[in-house]
Amino acid sequence: MRPPKSRPDPTPHAPEAFYDHYIPLLVDLGTSECGLSRADAQKLAHEVLVVALGSVGRIDNMRAWLTATMRSAARLHQETDAAR
């Protein structure tokens, strides 16, 4: 279980804070957990944030949504790479 946060996660309504808060998390997840290069992880993290911006009303838990989506994007990226 995550420790309680002192302030809520930023939402896409404040794009700069949203970006600064989540990009490091997603890039770190892409490199350390999914084994992507830093460049690939950054590219995918941006892609995931773009989709998140278009999905605002459909996301209940932004952090969970972003990390699950990043994992999925990384998995398919690696599968596509392996198939080439």
Next chain:
Amino acid sequence: MPRGDRRVLLFPRRRAPRPSDREGLCRFGRQLEDERAAAASGKIDRLLESTPVERWSELAEHPDLRNYGALEYLGRMFADMLARDPRRAHVLAQLGVSLSENLPAGVYPVTTVTQAKVYAWKDLGTALRILSRNQESIEALLTAESAILQHHHGAGAGALIHDLAIIHFSLAVTYQEVQRFTESRELLTSCKAVFREHEDDKRYLLCGFAEGVLLQRLRNYREAREIYLLLFATTKNMETESLAALHHTIGLCCIELGDFAEADDNLAEAIALNRQMGRPIEIMKIELGRGRLLIRQGNHVRAIDHLRPVRRGFLRNSMPEEAGIAGLEIVEAMLVLGRTSEAETLARKIVREFTVARLSSRAITALGYLSEAIATNSAPVTLVTEVREYIVSLRSTPERDFRGKT
């Protein structure tokens, strides 16, 4: 899944912006915010109110509607409109599809254009399902699916996996309508996993319920109960309404499985929760289940005493179909007790109630058949069950014909 009936969509790939740096992505975020604020300002509502529904298709070129924020807003209007006026909602969904296929080139990233198309086609598929145009619904939902699968290979499709699961859920529901149960189950299983991973509790629950209902329709009550029990264990922060619905469905499965004590506990819990929420109609529906439990336990006299006030409650609340189903439970108990004349009188009364309420002619025919069979002493108790289950099944498959097995 058939691949032949998918439509190919074209996307403005070459000129699409790629907000791949902080500044570009933030600019895009603010653009969407502006579009959403403009859409919610009331001008779209006024535009639609001042345009006759039969001319809504002409609004596909309207500048106030040709953006992502407006499309999202139309999607919310569609959701509100669907239950009240599905034909109007269908026209709105068609407008949404036209708009999504003609978003200005070069304004949005490719994935955003795809999302616009995906949800427009999904709304159209939903409207068509509500209108019982199930094959067209499937085609619309497969078009939504293909927008993701054909145009976003690899990472792009990965980023849209939650959207894909939402489409698959809707497709699974339509597949159930056309009895394509195996495909429906496969889709529900896969999208439930995605919703769980994304901690989308609301859709995860809906998916679990849809899976359970599907298994109940296939009379696989044991597995249905396991699915429902798993929802208890895996859903965080479940709302009281969902909790009550779970206890209710688990109770009904337990009745069919002969686990009467467990059935009683679950139905009692469902009633207590609905009482907390002040939902008397739901309580009556659960009491109907309790009547069924008494019949299955062999307490036919008690079942009749229990179900009569339940039936009156449904009639008082202008719910003739539910009243008829409660009445058929009573008819079944009466037949078991050899009270044939009372059973026939009640069956004929239910026919009249259905006729006055202009309920399904198929249901009325089946009830008439039952009444005649009782009158001629040729109605086995199982026929009552068949007619009752047939009437319930007409809710999801209104075109189904009655074919009594007994």
